[in-house]
Amino acid sequence: MGNSIKALGSGSVAASGGSPIEQVRPSTSVNTATSSPRSNADSVEITDSARLLASLAQAVQDAPEIDPQRVQVLQQSIESGQYTINPERVADGLLQFEQSFGAAG
Numbered sequence: 001m002g003n004s005i006k007a008l009g010s011g012s013v014a015a016s017g018g019s020p021i022e023q024v025r026p027s028t029s030v031n032t033a034t035s036s037p038r039s040n041a042d043s044v045e046i047t048d049s050a051r052l053l054a055s056l057a058q059a060v061q062d063a064p065e066i067d068p069q070r071v072q073v074l075q076q077s078i079e080s081g082q083y084t085i086n087p088e089r090v091a092d093g094l095l096q097f098e099q100s101f102g103a104a105g
Contacts, residue, residue, distance in 0.1 A: 077083035 074083065
């Protein structure tokens with residue numbers, strides 16, 4: 001008892017004991033010999049914007065993570081009691097930080 005399922009085109013898929021399960025229509029071959037020849041040399045052109053971005057990225061990478069002069073000034077301000085915290089400025093900074101995440105998403 002064989003089950004036959006009509007496939008696309010004239011071929012069919014049949015399940016029967018001992019015989020091939022699939023009949024596949026002949027595939028279309030691609031002749032690569034008639035394809036246009038490829039150039040052996042690839043080239044890349046870098047834009048001025050990309051060069052600027054690369055130089056800025058390098059400058060950031062080369063910059064020290066800690067500014068020793070700023071650290072010294074802050075330490076002296078704290079030790080002398082001259083360092084003050086402006087809560088409104090801190091709150092504004094936190095709000096801007098949070099809003100930047102909302103704009104990015």
